[in-house]
Amino acid sequence: MTPTMDTLAIRTENKFKSLVSKREYHKGDVICEMPSENVMDKPNRYTVQIGRNQHTHVGKLAALNHSCDPNVILDTENMLMIARRDIARGEELSFFYPSTEWEMNAPFICLCGAPNCIHVVAGARFLPLSTLEDHYLNPHIREMMIELLNHTKHHLEVLQTA
Numbered sequence: 001m002t003p004t005m006d007t008l009a010i011r012t013e014n015k016f017k018s019l020v021s022k023r024e025y026h027k028g029d030v031i032c033e034m035p036s037e038n039v040m041d042k043p044n045r046y047t048v049q050i051g052r053n054q055h056t057h058v059g060k061l062a063a064l065n066h067s068c069d070p071n072v073i074l075d076t077e078n079m080l081m082i083a084r085r086d087i088a089r090g091e092e093l094s095f096f097y098p099s100t101e102w103e104m105n106a107p108f109i110c111l112c113g114a115p116n117c118i119h120v121v122a123g124a125r126f127l128p129l130s131t132l133e134d135h136y137l138n139p140h141i142r143e144m145m146i147e148l149l150n151h152t153k154h155h156l157e158v159l160q161t162a
């Protein structure tokens, strides 16, 4: 069976959109391919980051909200949305925004209530490594994090020898 977006519905309550699954999924299932409608070099509140300087509109998936304990993963390397755990019919889908976003255009305060809630969702660059390690991270985020760490290490070495 080819996974399609027909199994997903957009729900709107008080102008607040969310993406809901119309069927159940098991952990690891491919839910759908991630659409890429156009690629830009700057993020906006509807885009998903798929590379160092690549941000794309993702059609229906723009209705995906953030959660610090999400039930789906966006795999930007293979452009797939995958179930992170079993998902019930009618359940809202969410992903961890910093798993794709390095520095967000529109940061916000998270009220997801998860025990591991990061509270300020602004992108991976603002999170400690210990927090990021608990999450699925896409290759571009890993690369940029390693670069930032090396850069910081270099600065510390300069300070020590000054």
Ligand SMILES: [Zn+2]
Pocket (backbone or CB within 6 Å): 067, 068, 069, 110, 111, 112, 113, 114, 116, 117, 118, 119
């Ligand atoms: Zn949260």
